[in-house]
Amino acid sequence: MLILAFESSCDETSVSVVKDGRIILSNIIQSQVNVHNITGGIVPEVAAREHLKCIEQLTKDALSEAKTNLDNIDYIAATAGPGLPGALMIGFSYARSIAYAKNKPFIPVDHIEGHILANWLEKNDPILPAVALVVSGGHTELIFVMKGSDFRRIGGTRDDAAGEAFDKVSRMLDAGYPGGPEISRLADRATEKNLILPRAWLRGTNDFSFSGLKTAVLNLLKKEQNISKEEVAWAFQESVVDVLVSKTSKLATELNAKSVLIAGGVAANKRLREKAFNEIKVPVFIPSPILCTDNAAMIAAAAFNHIDESIPAHSIVEIFSTTNRGKLLIDKKRN
Numbered sequence: 001m002l003i004l005a006f007e008s009s010c011d012e013t014s015v016s017v018v019k020d021g022r023i024i025l026s027n028i029i030q031s032q033v034n035v036h037n038i039t040g041g042i043v044p045e046v047a048a049r050e051h052l053k054c055i056e057q058l059t060k061d062a063l064s065e066a067k068t069n070l071d072n073i074d075y076i077a078a079t080a081g082p083g084l085p086g087a088l089m090i091g092f093s094y095a096r097s098i099a100y101a102k103n104k105p106f107i108p109v110d111h112i113e114g115h116i117l118a119n120w121l122e123k124n125d126p127i128l129p130a131v132a133l134v135v136s137g138g139h140t141e142l143i144f145v146m147k148g149s150d151f152r153r154i155g156g157t158r159d160d161a162a163g164e165a166f167d168k169v170s171r172m173l174d175a176g177y178p179g180g181p182e183i184s185r186l187a188d189r190a191t192e193k194n195l196i197l198p199r200a201w202l203r204g205t206n207d208f209s210f211s212g213l214k215t216a217v218l219n220l221l222k223k224e225q226n227i228s229k230e231e232v233a234w235a236f237q238e239s240v241v242d243v244l245v246s247k248t249s250k251l252a253t254e255l256n257a258k259s260v261l262i263a264g265g266v267a268a269n270k271r272l273r274e275k276a277f278n279e280i281k282v283p284v285f286i287p288s289p290i291l292c293t294d295n296a297a298m299i300a301a302a303a304f305n306h307i308d309e310s311i312p313a314h315s316i317v318e319i320f321s322t323t324n325r326g327k328l329l330i331d332k333k334r335n
């Protein structure tokens with residue numbers, strides 16, 4: 001059974017063909033990073049236009065790499081939200097149009113559910129129930145996963161997402177966009193490791209806060225103009241990773257979870273992966289880095305769990321009425 005899936009919620013255009021919800025036959029990802037680097041962040045209208053420029057060619061590439069064609073596709077899926085409305089609209093409308101023209105059933109997918117389901121694209125299936133930590137550009141959430149399509153939100157950030165904090169601190173350090181990989185590279189080069197930045201524990205809750213840490217970095221850079229960027233990047237990364245891993249681990253113990261799943265772009269962070277594997281007592285599942293950041297294979301993996309709910313393409317009236325499929329309850333705020 002083949003799913004052709006589309007992802008265009010932010011600044012990656014991706015088209016993928018996945019067999020039986022698990023086997024990736026192709027997963028083409030085109031990043032707009034070079035375009036958004038010029039402005040130091042994403043301009044939503046520009047992102048939408050960039051998706052439009054390449055989506056047709058990427059679809060051809062994805063089908064050809066999977067050695068198949070549209071006639072052999074059983075279902076078409078696309079990210080319905082959350083994300084940048086203009087950007088979402090391109091992938092979603094394109095996918096829906098193909099489904100309509102080819103008379104294929106269509107499955108709208110929640111982007112965050114996709115990030116979590118990326119864990120099912122690896123060799124070993126996660127053990128459930130699990131606690132999932134979703135750490136991305138727009139989200140930092142703790143979710144209890146009962147089944148691959150049954151989620152309960154337990155807590156999350158009260159202000160910035162962890163990825164957003166990485167991006168903003170990178171900008172403060174003039175280190176480029178996206179900030180996560182740049183901060184990680186700087187941190188690896190740190191020779192001095194004495195600086196300690198604050199950690200917002202928000203004890204007694206399962207919530208996070210990263211805005212105070214961001215301000216602490218800003219104030220430090222104003223005060224100490226000759227401070228080593230590498231040491232600041234290292235201390236910032238330690239602070240974020242420490243809180244993420246400690247709170248996830250504690251929740252997993254409290255809920256008797258059989259494993260921990262980490263998902264979203266920040267899950268590509270080397271230090272986060274290392275600390276999670278070393279310190280969390282139950283088995284930890286994290287997708288390979290390419291499946292942590294936005295990609296369409298994860299959308300196909302999530303769509304697979306909703307095949308029963310697939311709909312004829314022409315029945316969808318309004319794009320955002322299709323978000324939050326399954327039982328995923330995630331705040332859609334993006335600060």
Ligand SMILES: Nc1ncnc2c1ncn2[C@@H]1O[C@H](COP(=O)(O)OP(=O)(O)OP(=O)(O)O)[C@@H](O)[C@H]1O
Pocket residue numbers: 009010011082083111115135136137138139162163164166167178179180181184264265266267268269270292293294
């Ligand atoms: N190695 C890394 N270390 C830390 N952060 C990283 C790393 N690689 C990517 N990121 C961060 O991940 C984020 C992008 O992740 P992702 O593509 O999942 O976010 P998004 O799709 O923009 O947001 P969301 O999924 O919440 O809608 C960026 O903030 C980026 O800085």
Ligand SMILES: [Mg+2]
Pocket residue numbers: 111115136137264265293294
């Ligand atoms: Mg994402």
